[in-house]
Amino acid sequence: MELLTVAGQSLAVYLFLVLGLSRLAWAHMARLTPAEYLMVALLGSAVETALYHGSGSLESGLVSALTLLLTNRAVDRAMVRWPRVRRWLVGRPVVLVHDGRIVRSHLRRVWLTEADLRAALRTKGYADLDGVRLAVLETTGDVGVVPKEQEGGGE
Amino acid sequence: MDGWNPIFLAAIATRTVIVFVFLFLAMRVTGKRQFGEMNVHDMLLILVVSNAVQNAMTRQSPHLAPGLVSAGTLLILGWLLGYVTSRFPAGEPALRGEPTVLVENGRVLGRQLREQGVNQDDLMAAVRNRGLAGLEGVRLAVLEANGTISIVPWENKSTG
Numbered sequence: 001m002e003l004l005t006v007a008g009q010s011l012a013v014y015l016f017l018v019l020g021l022s023r024l025a026w027a028h029m030a031r032l033t034p035a036e037y038l039m040v041a042l043l044g045s046a047v048e049t050a051l052y053h054g055s056g057s058l059e060s061g062l063v064s065a066l067t068l069l070l071t072n073r074a075v076d077r078a079m080v081r082w083p084r085v086r087r088w089l090v091g092r093p094v095v096l097v098h099d100g101r102i103v104r105s106h107l108r109r110v111w112l113t114e115a116d117l118r119a120a121l122r123t124k125g126y127a128d129l130d131g132v133r134l135a136v137l138e139t140t141g142d143v144g145v146v147p148k149e150q151e152g153g154g155e
Numbered sequence: 156m157d158g159w160n161p162i163f164l165a166a167i168a169t170r171t172v173i174v175f176v177f178l179f180l181a182m183r184v185t186g187k188r189q190f191g192e193m194n195v196h197d198m199l200l201i202l203v204v205s206n207a208v209q210n211a212m213t214r215q216s217p218h219l220a221p222g223l224v225s226a227g228t229l230l231i232l233g234w235l236l237g238y239v240t241s242r243f244p245a246g247e248p249a250l251r252g253e254p255t256v257l258v259e260n261g262r263v264l265g266r267q268l269r270e271q272g273v274n275q276d277d278l279m280a281a282v283r284n285r286g287l288a289g290l291e292g293v294r295l296a297v298l299e300a301n302g303t304i305s306i307v308p309w310e311n312k313s314t315g
Binding site: 032033034035037038041042044045046048049050057059060061063064066067068071072075088089091094108110111112113115116119120122123125126127137139140141142143 | 175
């Protein structure tokens with residue numbers, strides 16, 4: 001009987017989370033940011049007690065998870081509404097390569113090493129700095145690369 | 156257990172908000188800028204932090220402060236680790252691994268592949284993902300420290 005209760009609670013928790021998460025704007029994105037990943041992990045923690053502590057703790061877990069979803073939504077709204085909040089929370093794009101030269105002070109500011117930058121450029125298909133005019137660390141964590149104009153012209 | 160006692164549930168909702176806001180701000184202050192995919196260290200830190208605050212969210216009062224202190228300590232440790240690896244890149248390979256060249260000038264370095272445990276299928280998947288049909292078009296393939304395979308094609312990048 002107790003095991004049946006556990007199974008029922010697990011089902012309830014799972015359905016609740018699936019429905020709750022599908023309401024989040026970013027739930028269908030391929031890549032999660034740390035803040036989004038934190039949300040998912042926190043939801044897991046919130047319902048964990050509901051899964052194994054027996055019948056009394058189902059509601060604690062659900063209330064906690066629901067609160068997380070609502071708070072997250074409020075933060076998202078605030079970022080859309082007030083660009084300053086967004087800028088403070090996610091930062092601005094940072095130029096890493098300017099005119100083909102590494103901007104070391106900017107690299108240091110975002111805690112990246114030159115090795116990190118080179119790896120990111122390789123991922124984008126550049127063997128080295130040749131051919132890179134501009135590289136920008138976007139707020140999504142992606143590195144945007146603008147190639148140099150083709151040299152010698154004529155192509 | 157208190158069951159559907161509204162005061163109890165309101166208390167849980169309040170704690171959850173406190174925990175959420177605390178973590179959100181703490182991560183903002185201690186976290187580094189997001190760069191590419193999250194690595195294993197980032198994910199591990201987040202999972203451990205979220206476990207640390209579990210009781211703070213869903214249990215009665217004595218658990219709130221220890222959870223926040225524990226989470227805060229973990230985040231500070233994560234900050235230290237990030238700071239050290241970015242300031243002293245020499246120590247980085249030990250923590251994060253080094254990039255390994257897998258293909259150079261179209262030639263597959265079989266020994267590197269075997270040593271890194273990369274199979275031909277993974278490599279070719281990365282090559283096709285770049286829009287290339289075969290290794291002929293590959294100038295350089297590198298297994299990055301984060302586990303992804305970078306493909307640099309022969310042609311000048313600005314065309315493709």
